[in-house]
Amino acid sequence: MIGLVDCNNFFASCEELFRPYLRGKPIVVLSSNDGCVIARSKAAKKLGIKMGAPAFEYRELFKKYNVELCSSNFTLYADMSRRVMDVLKSTVPSVEVYSIDEAFFVLEDSDSAESIATELRKKLFKWTGIPVSIGIARSKVLAKLASEEAKTTPSGVCVVYEKDETALLQKTEVEEIWGIGPRLSQRARAHGIYTAYDLTIHPQISLQKLFNVVGQKIVHELKGESILQLEMVRAPRKSISTAKSFAYTIDNEEDIASILSSYIARVTMELRKEGSLASIIQISLFCKDRETVFERSLALDEPTSYTPRLIEIGKRMLSTLFNPTYAYKKVGVCLSGLVPDDPAPDLYRKVQTQEHSVMEVVDRLNCKHGKGTIRFAAEKPRPVKSSMRSSHATTAWDELPRVH
Numbered sequence: 001m002i003g004l005v006d007c008n009n010f011f012a013s014c015e016e017l018f019r020p021y022l023r024g025k026p027i028v029v030l031s032s033n034d035g036c037v038i039a040r041s042k043a044a045k046k047l048g049i050k051m052g053a054p055a056f057e058y059r060e061l062f063k064k065y066n067v068e069l070c071s072s073n074f075t076l077y078a079d080m081s082r083r084v085m086d087v088l089k090s091t092v093p094s095v096e097v098y099s100i101d102e103a104f105f106v107l108e109d110s111d112s113a114e115s116i117a118t119e120l121r122k123k124l125f126k127w128t129g130i131p132v133s134i135g136i137a138r139s140k141v142l143a144k145l146a147s148e149e150a151k152t153t154p155s156g157v158c159v160v161y162e163k164d165e166t167a168l169l170q171k172t173e174v175e176e177i178w179g180i181g182p183r184l185s186q187r188a189r190a191h192g193i194y195t196a197y198d199l200t201i202h203p204q205i206s207l208q209k210l211f212n213v214v215g216q217k218i219v220h221e222l223k224g225e226s227i228l229q230l231e232m233v234r235a236p237r238k239s240i241s242t243a244k245s246f247a248y249t250i251d252n253e254e255d256i257a258s259i260l261s262s263y264i265a266r267v268t269m270e271l272r273k274e275g276s277l278a279s280i281i282q283i284s285l286f287c288k289d290r291e292t293v294f295e296r297s298l299a300l301d302e303p304t305s306y307t308p309r310l311i312e313i314g315k316r317m318l319s320t321l322f323n324p325t326y327a328y329k330k331v332g333v334c335l336s337g338l339v340p341d342d343p344a345p346d347l348y349r350k351v352q353t354q355e356h357s358v359m360e361v362v363d364r365l366n367c368k369h370g371k372g373t374i375r376f377a378a379e380k381p382r383p384v385k386s387s388m389r390s391s392h393a394t395t396a397w398d399e400l401p402r403v404h
C-alpha cells in the first residue's frame with residue numbers, strides 16, 4: 001500500500017514550536033512583504049480567514065480575535081521540513097518527498113498499516129514537534145483522499161482498504177480529487193459525473209474523450225490501480241531561476257548588484273545540487289512601474305557552476321542594463337542551457353577541479369551550518385518587510401530559544 005504523510009497546518013505548526021503559548025490560538029502566516037495570507041492554524045481557519053487573501057482585508061478581524069500575525073520564516077520551515085523528512089526516511093523505506101510538508105512512502109505490510117502509521121505519527125511528533133495526518137490506501141490518489149479523511153479523525157490516521165473504497169469515493173466530489181483541476185471537474189460535471197465514484201464507473205471510451213492522459217491515470221488510481229509510481233528520480237530541470245520584488249524601490253546600482261549576487265549564489269548552489277552546469281545566463285531588471293523590464297542574455301564561453309565567475313558576469317551585465325534615471329522594484333537571474341557536470345578531460349581540467357573543490361566546501365558548510373554561513377563578499381540579502389518574523393530557532397546560533 002501507499003502512505004501519505006501530510007503535516008498539519010505546517011507553517012503555523014512551525015510557528016507554534018518555539019512559542020507554545022500560541023497553541024490553539026489563531027495564527028496567520030503572511031507572504032513575502034507581509035502581503036497575503038499563506039497559512040492558517042486550525043483556529044484561524046475557523047474564523048473564516050481565506051488562503052491567499054490580502055492581509056489588509058482582515059485588519060479588523062485580526063484585531064478583534066487577537067490573531068497572531070507572522071511574517072513568513074522560510075528558513076525555519078525548510079529546516080523543520082528537512083527534519084520531518086529525515087525521520088520519515090530513517091523509519092520507512094521508499095520515501096518520495098512531494099512538497100515541503102507532504103511525502104509518500106511504500107508500506108509493504110498492509111495488515112498492520114494502522115499500527116505502523118500510528119507509531120510513525122507518534123514518532124514524528126515526539127522527534128520534531130510537528131503534528132501530521134497519515135492516509136494509507138492502494139494508490140497515491142486514494143492515499144491523498146485518505147489523508148484528508150485522517151485530518152478529521154482524532155487518531156490522525158486513516159487506512160482505506162479495498163472494501164472501504166466505494167464509500168470514500170461516493171462522498172468525494174470531483175473537484176476534491178487530487179490532480180483534477182476546476183476545468184476538468186467542470187467538464188466532468190457537464191457529463192453527469194459528480195463524485196469520484198461516478199468517475200470510476202464511467203465508460204472508459206468516453207473518459208478518453210473527456211480527459212487527458214493524466215486525468216485518465218487518476219481514474220485508474222481511484223480504482224485502486226497504483227500507476228503513478230513513486231518517482232524516485234525526478235526529471236532534470238531545464239533552467240533554474242529566481243526573481244523577487246524588493247520591499248522598497250532601489251535606485252542605486254551597488255545595492256541591486258549585491259542582491260543580484262545573492263540570487264546568483266543561490267541558483268548556482270541549486271545548479272550544483274542538480275549536478276549541472278549552465279551555458280546561458282539571463283539578467284532581468286524590473287522598473288518601479290513593473291512594466292518596463294530590461295533584459296539581457298549571454299552565452300557563456302564555457303558551461304559553469306562556479307559562483308564567483310557567474311557573479312562577476314552577472315554584475316557586468318547589470319551595469320549595462322542599469323540606468324540611473326529609473327528606480328527599480330525587482331531583479332532576477334535565470335540560468336539555462338543546462339548540461340550535466342561530467343568531468344571532461346581537457347586543458348581546463350585543473351582549473352575546473354580547483355573551482356569544484358572550493359564550491360564543494362562552500363556548499364557543504366552552508367548545508368551543515370545553515371544558508372549564508374559562507375557568503376560571497378558581493379552578496380547582500382534582498383530587503384524585505386518581515387517585522388513579525390519568528391526566530392530562526394533551529395538554524396542560527398544567536399536565535400536559539402532560551403530556557404529560563
Ligand SMILES: [Mg+2]
Nearest residue numbers: 006007009101
Ligand atoms: Mg499540509
